Amino acid sequence: MHSSPYAPFFIKAVYLQYNFIFPALYGKFAPSTGLLNRMNQYKVLSVSHKQVQVSELEKFIVPFGKDTAQYGSTLQALKETFHIQELMYLNTCNRVNFFISAKDTFHENFPAQFFKTINPKLEACNTIAVDYFEGTDAVRHMCELGSSLDSMVLGEREILRQLRVAYEESQQMGLTGDDLRLAMKFIIPAAKRIYTETKIAEKPVSIVSLAAHKLDAACKNKNVHILFIGSGETNKNMAAHLMDSGYKNFTVFNRTIEHAKTFASKLNCEAYPLSELKNYKKHFDVIITCTASTEPHITTELYETILNGDKTEKIIVDLAVPYNTEKNVVDNFKVKYIDVGSLKTIAQKNIAARKEEKVKAKKLVNEFIKEFESIYIQRSIEKAHERIPALIHNIHIKATEEVFAKEIDAMDDESKETLFKVMEYLEKKYVALTIASAKESVKYKI
Template sequence: MLQHFHILTLTHRNAKLKEIGELVTAFEGQDGLRDRLTRLREEGMVEEVFYASTCNRLLLLFTTDRSVDDDFKRNLLTEPIEGLQRLRHLSGLRAIKHLYEVAGSIDSLVVGERQILGQLRECQERCREWRLIGDDLRIITNQAVLAAKDIYANTRIGEKSVSVVSLSMQELQRYAPSRKSRILLVGAGQTNVLVTKFLRKQGYSNVTVANRTPERARQLAAGFENGQAIRLDELHTYTGGFDVLFVCTAASEATVTPERFAALLAGESPVGKIVVDLGVPADVAEETVRGYDFTYISIEHLRSLAEENMDFRRREIEVAQSIIARHLTETETIYQTRLIERAMSEVPQRIKQIRHTAVNKIFRKELADLDPETRELMDRMMLYMEKRCIGIPMQAAREAVVR
């Protein structure tokens, strides 16, 4: 019944992110995704198709009665791409189960990552607008959304942060620094970009950003009421002091040496200062940590917390799988019911045709001899029976499916 549903997918589990990116580019390059997917339908390879991609996944969900073999994979694109042969194939209930696992973030690189559901819904809407999704995939993708919502509502799979930046902010809040604290950010890479988002959300305004590229520092500092930007090589003359120091650079050696730390203190005591080190390798020298009395939040500590939280999320997978199993059973029932509705969609018209033939051909002469009142009564009786004859088999079929 469901064997014509298929998934071809390439994920972080069976390919490098670079390989996934190359395949995504092959499908989406030059804004040609719609044309490439439409071609699959026009050439009869698929009946309906749904396409989704993320930074670590490419997924094609489609319906077809054709054999999904190596030739099928090669013909997905007009140009030869090595990654096509690495696409993993799932069919029937296994394909649908995989889609539900993806939507529920069970199969994600980061278990419990809620963003994946939003991404799938955007892809669903796009494919619907392109008229690539019909009745079959509408049912399955809608059920995937319901299954995912059920998982998020009835498990703890999305609890406990696994983001190092988010955890660093949680750790910072444990020490309750004032919103007027002087915050110094050393480095303006992607990690510290995320840090600034958290700082703005928490209402901090006194932020100084130091970076090798001044323009980049100015961009981050501009988001704060009292934001300032300085060059990284100006740190040794910086006299503004700090209450909280975030440091994350691409340097191969420690940036915050004992000498530099002493300069950054600007004559103030280290006691009560908070230093958050997000660098890999560490940006704060061990000698600095040993030589001064301050609160140190290290990347290793944050990674340890992240792994503990990820283990917590993974333990919720068993509960999530039971929810998916229930939704798969419901999906089979819903799809069976829909097949019957399709098969019986012509019943009302057939019954109307029978009534028309009876009135206008078979019993035309007999009805013509009836008086108007009797004729009207006969019409009402036949209309009533017509409606009942339409409803009874539909209801009986639905009850049979449920049983």
């Protein structure tokens, strides 16, 4: 048997590829621990009700103004200033949160410098209360944030919507990339699973939700006539709950008629000054009251007047502290009374039940983080191997045009043709070989 005239070249070429490709890729990326260390690019800066008074949060918010383009430019400038590759900005009523991907290792003064750049007035502060997370802790925080485990109201679902919208807006402004895409593609479904696989969002805990639930249970139908006394946030939220449930027959009374009219315009109903309540003669079924008055509005005398001889049972929902309803009204008339004190007792029981579910939710988060680590490693391998075809092609060129140029020139045309076919075959098959090898190394954590 005769050996091929290009066999020595072939052996040397394969040797060159193994000694060039594997050290270039796997010397750095093959061990799973090395891949996980790269997760340190994930970072979170968070300021919430846990660190500062809610009224103080405005100091940490990126100025929005009326120009959305300018808003995006401000966030882009933050990226450039701190050498951040990707950024997602979330701002809610009780938190400011930045989800970041950055290759640099930040020093301990980074959080303070970051927010002082947003608001120069913070320069006067010696310390700034900011939570800072990195690596898997950053991803864990985002997962807990999306599933309300870090919220003021445990189990509230609104934060998940806010998180999704924040990512979409940051994406539209060109602030995000593959790292945050991968993380958010995992975080949002994980948060949804926590809501569905635990009872963390069951049993309402807000006073308004509980009041609306109890009122709905007490009403015989949706056509009842409801009087709102007061046009503050509590009554507005209560009205929103009731409208969502199908109630639509309202009347609004408020000390300031302008505020009453604004509230009534959203309910498509009449509005009166509170001073006119004593003259109200129309039929009603429910009173919902919440004002800042220190004295009861619904006295025995007034209540008897507005009943106008009506003997049917009414419902009074009193969400004020102190109460807006005189005790004698509850004692001496046919009234189903729903007060804020009894609702708070129920809320506390429901909060305790949700806290029990929080333990289950935390365990799920830990499981999800392990899943994400696996996803992250696989994606890192894919990204690392994106450059393999170019590396192999460069080796091909170097081998044929430099390292073995003389040997190739000495070959006959048939041998050269066969050699180049072998090299093309190697180029096509080598990527599959290296990816399979990398996945095995991750599987067995070598």
